[in-house]
Amino acid sequence: MLKQTKRLTLVEQVAEQIEGLIASGQWAVGTKVPPEPELMEQLQVSRNTLREAIRALTHAGLLKTRQGDGTYVSSSSALGPVLKKRIQRSSWLETLEVRHALEKEAASLSAERRDEEDLERMAYCLEQCKEAIHRTDADGYAHWDMEFHQAIFASSRNGLLIELYDYISDSVPPILVDMFNRDRFHGFHDNHARLLEAIKEQDSAKAVEMVHQYIGETQQHFQNEDITGGLEQHGTNQQNNKSRP
Numbered sequence: 001m002l003k004q005t006k007r008l009t010l011v012e013q014v015a016e017q018i019e020g021l022i023a024s025g026q027w028a029v030g031t032k033v034p035p036e037p038e039l040m041e042q043l044q045v046s047r048n049t050l051r052e053a054i055r056a057l058t059h060a061g062l063l064k065t066r067q068g069d070g071t072y073v074s075s076s077s078a079l080g081p082v083l084k085k086r087i088q089r090s091s092w093l094e095t096l097e098v099r100h101a102l103e104k105e106a107a108s109l110s111a112e113r114r115d116e117e118d119l120e121r122m123a124y125c126l127e128q129c130k131e132a133i134h135r136t137d138a139d140g141y142a143h144w145d146m147e148f149h150q151a152i153f154a155s156s157r158n159g160l161l162i163e164l165y166d167y168i169s170d171s172v173p174p175i176l177v178d179m180f181n182r183d184r185f186h187g188f189h190d191n192h193a194r195l196l197e198a199i200k201e202q203d204s205a206k207a208v209e210m211v212h213q214y215i216g217e218t219q220q221h222f223q224n225e226d227i228t229g230g231l232e233q234h235g236t237n238q239q240n241n242k243s244r245p
Helices: 010-024 036-043 047-059 079-088 092-113 116-135 138-155 159-179 182-200 204-223 236-242
Strands: 063-066 070-073
Touching: 010 047, 036 047, 047 063, 079 159, 092 138, 092 159, 092 182, 092 204, 116 138, 116 182, 138 159, 138 182, 159 204, 182 204
Parallel strands: none
Antiparallel strands: 063 070
């Protein structure tokens, strides 16, 4: 049965156009939204209509207003803010299990689809990780470790997989910083070097095996109660750590 079509209000039309610019990548995440006068001119709408549309997209999590600075694109789709809120309600171990599923698929696809530029990027990230280990720089290691994994996801050539990992990746650096010490992370670096070698050799099975290995070691870290057993929600353990002597 055919359903009666719905007419969009002017505010909804404006919001839909802006959402389209964001989804297409013309307005990438982090981009500052053009000034009101410019948008009003382009869209041929009033200030009130434009502000209502911006307010609706801000509420949906696509835009974020910075007081005294302007409005910025904060997510490429409404799915992002929803997932991030859900992740915040999840335990560290639950998030790790989801990471496991995503990262082993990304490693397998990367081994099939990567090119020389991808391999160079991964190798550079690992070199930066190694230098951070020598400096005992936990934050630096966490940053370049994430860059390494994001390079693997980028080389999977799967847009949805890349986007899903972007939403969950904010939860990873605090775990790495908490776990950081020289002996442990020399082992992690060796594992990641073997992962890169497997991807370079286009050995999907070996790449997946390397993912299983480092995820398993991270799970063991949780089970040893280095991070409150991994059972608390994100952020809870960090608050507890601040109160530890």
